[in-house]
Amino acid sequence: MSRTAPLLLLLLLIDPPVFGAVDVSGPAEFKGEHGEEVKDDLWLSGAQEMQGLAQLSWEYMQDLQCWLWPEKCEDKKNHMEWSWRSFGWDSLNLLTDWYAKVLESGDFTRNSINNNLTGLQWDLERRVHGQHLAVRQILTSLERFLHENNQQKTLVLSFHGWTGTGKNLAARIITENLYQDGQRSPCTRVFIPQLHFPHPSHVEAYKVQLRKQIEVVSSACAQPLFVFDEADKLPAALLQSLFPLLHPEETQDARSIFIFLSGVGASMINEVALNFWRAGRHRQEITLDDIDRPLRAEISQSKDQSLTHQLWIKDLISEFVPFLPLERCHVKLCAKDAIEARGLAYSERALESVIQELVFVPKEEKIFSAQGCKQVAQRINFMKL
Structure with a gap:
């Protein structure tokens, strides 16, 4: 039995009649002081959505019961992606399918997007230390992407630098200022290779799940954001399913933001910073041109099949964001x-x-x-x- 089985069994403890008795009719109507019909939208704000969610959950509860005990189910509702023979991946598919339907049944991402660029600038300059290049590049790229009226619908930022230089912190600050609930927002996802894609033998399953998660978030949110930590450690085979998702036509009406954190090119960035120090020049004098060209050259000449190299070949990276070593x-x-x-x-x-x-x-x-x-x-x- 899969690890999600206990969670699914707990769902069955909910008393079915409670959901079965749900009235999914529209908002109640009553007579005002002058006899006019008034919809009690203020009093019932959100009630219809909650009723719809309860009804949807109860329908899936019935499907789940039929799935677990088919011999007791007269009318088997066989969802397209469910299999009645296995319990492993299908339990995850069930939850994913239900979650997707929940997002479709109501505007759960409403008011989730803040796009607080003023707060973003304040937090980056105050909390990300020693990274004047990264802070400037992040602010310029996001402001242009969010404000300019152009056809760019996908922003791909590639963060490069040594470990502990602030790449994860900067990504977290971005989510905190662009979304109301930060990384807990339904519009954001963070992927970690060792956690989400640990077994090379399961790459084919990972490809399906990754694409589905990105599609679900993109269809429910007008501005989804995806962060890939240690992107240089992503399985090479996983890239085949990732590249198409970076094209605007794959994101439908969403304006997607992808952030890849990588250690590729860190040695070159450190060498530039060291040369400036040895020359008696302040690190604040380092410009993007001092690093951008050598970084692109190193990536283009790389003989490995890292994500950054593949993204560069396909011209999918919008901006390279360098993080300097810390003093x-x-x-x-x-x-x-x-x-x-x-x-x-x-x-x-x-x-x-x-x-x-x-x-x-x-x-x-x-x-x-x-x-x-x-x-x-x-x-x-x-x-x-």
């Missing part, structure tokens, strides 16, 4: 943020203690944190402040 001052700011997030007061001594626990490279100069700010929060958990 000691940036790691201190990360430590300060982590301490304040716990509601604690920080001191210079505490910040220095965090720095002393980290590894800095190159071996001679020891300028950049080898893992950026990735281990800062964990270090603070074991410190006495």
